[in-house]
Amino acid sequence: MELGSSHLRTHVADFAGKEKGEMSIGDTVLDAASPPVASPEGDGDKQRVEEMDFFSVEKRCKARAPPLEELDHKKELAHSVNIGLHLQTGGTGGDESTVENGMPMSEEKEGKGEVVEIQSALARMNEENRLLREVLIRVAADYNALEMQIVQLSQQRRRHGHEIPQEDEAVERKSYNGRVPPIVPSRFIDLSPAGVAPTSGDEASYSSTDMGTPANGGVPSNNVEVLSTSYYRQKSVSSRIINPKIVTVDQGKQPGEVDAIGREDSARRESQGLSRSSITEQLPEATMRKARVSVRARSEAPMISDGCQWRKYGQKMAKGNPCPRAYYRCTMASGCPVRKQVQRCAEDRSILTTTYEGNHNHPLPPPAMAMASTTSAAASILLSGSMPSGDGLMGGNFLTRTLMPFSSGMASISASAPFPTVTLDLTHAPSSNHFQRALLPSVAAATAANFNVSLAGAAAPPQIFGKALYNQTNLPQHQPASFNDRVTAAITSDPNFTAAVAAAITSIIGGAATPSNAFGGP
DNA sequence: CGAATTTGACCAGCGC
């Protein structure tokens, strides 16, 4: 618990723009990365220091830089290769070489072929690098455009001044565990199905960010929610009609069943001219509250730092797991409804499962923004997908198809659990081409948007960082086999990097909702 | 001494 709390403070300090706590970030990375790794040199201490250096903030900048240098070096190499080629073909140098080495013409040709091969490989790499940069720029631009849309939307909403009817607060408080309910903002959970399933050209309306409505006391603009309740009410009817694939996942009911009933009722009521609030009153409360997002990551720390401030309010032994489950609530603002559960995996105790529920009603620091938007977007995926039954990625909608590259362990959806849950698994080393093609540019984009910014002084351009990560996940040939695992462990245990990866996933999820974006269609 | 954590008790939901 000590470590966890200090971790939190570290993040708060980071948020305040202080340099404090960077060592603890490194320590966490170190702790998480070290245990499963056998030191190639057999010198444990040295290895640990090296890993910490690699992911510590200052060194991270340097770690990001090498790929460019490497690239430059490769360019130089290419030049030098060309020079050598010229020398060889030119006569004097070539003659010299041939004479010195006593190389026959056939071997010279062979060497020439190798050079050409290397050249073409370099050209391919350069081209690949260029493409990655282009994708990164496009993704970053799309991200900014979406952000702008969200801001505009929120401003529009503020102008129109939506209000939450009292009756819904009553419903919510009634559900509060049968006790005297705290007065919390009425948008407790906005992981509503109507908040997702965007139709083409309307995506901004669906992935709204709540920013300072009168109802929540004018919360500033970087508050993340999938959709405000009031907006959900507006959209719930029409979206059900527009998109027949939308499924309301209700606890204890088959999704299809609810969907059919809900759609029919909605349509009928709409046709009868009933008010929206009266319609949404009928929506199952569970749908409004119970969607969850679970993040699995390797970490020795008792809790993954996600940029938010949490207070533990309970601990329980859960059935089937010898590790206790800890309950936390967000304390960054009084009355913030967000809760999370933290539990170690029974099978592999180095894996920490963090389950989020709810949406923050306050501004978030960038790392927390990334995670919050990830959880929101992932929940959106869950609730928008058609899930006839059971677990897994199902349904053929655009969003879930876009998640498919991650289906091999990266992301999964469960609708059979008591609460519909999305699990983002960050414990596996990304190795597939799918991952590299789909995620890495987004990681770079997310990095540009969050990681670099949050670590003041990280001056490396995002594309450089993207390349660095690309190199890491590509497992350079000279690296030992465990390198990827170490990188993954470090990534998933570092608070800011976790946020960056989370944002990357969000970027993909969000990007999928935008047909015109950089990732295009399926 | 205030804030955070721990821990036993309480409550709701669910299955039998």
Added chain:
DNA sequence: GCGCTGGTCAAATTCG
């Protein structure tokens, strides 16, 4: 109705 389980509360305890 009863027991089990998950989730939450709040008094007691610990910590900085």
